[in-house]
Amino acid sequence: MAEPTHYPELSFESRMDSVEFRIAEQAHIVVDDRICADCSTRGCVVACPANLFVPTAAGGILFNYEQCFECGTCYLVCNEEGAISWSYPEGGHGVVFHRS
Numbered sequence: 001m002a003e004p005t006h007y008p009e010l011s012f013e014s015r016m017d018s019v020e021f022r023i024a025e026q027a028h029i030v031v032d033d034r035i036c037a038d039c040s041t042r043g044c045v046v047a048c049p050a051n052l053f054v055p056t057a058a059g060g061i062l063f064n065y066e067q068c069f070e071c072g073t074c075y076l077v078c079n080e081e082g083a084i085s086w087s088y089p090e091g092g093h094g095v096v097f098h099r100s
């Protein structure tokens with residue numbers, strides 16, 4: 001059996017330094033805060049590699065789309081239908097990955 005691939009640890013700062021964001025006017029991910037208010041798992045908060053989901057004191061979720069890696073993880077881990085509306089940003093916008 002093939003050996004598993006080990007990737008080096010990458011700090012949050014290094015991860016964010018490895019990309020740039022061409023921000024579209026229109027959000028490509030929209031989070032319905034009213035549905036999040038009833039969510040007990042909050043999977044998006046721990047799963048998003050860019051830390052874009054922030055629980056609020058009122059029990060909701062604060063979300064900003066601008067620094068999104070477009071990885072789709074939040075959409076996969078969220079188990080509340082309709083909480084996340086996900087699409088790709090309009091052409092020429094979104095994340096740009098740099099070679100290290």
Ligand code: SF4
Binds near residue numbers: 044061077084
């Ligand atoms: S986005 Fe999904 S996983 Fe995250 S708090 Fe809302 S309902 Fe829960």
Ligand code: SF4
Binds near residue numbers: 029050051052
């Ligand atoms: S697509 Fe990835 S980076 Fe963007 S909000 Fe979802 S988990 Fe975070």
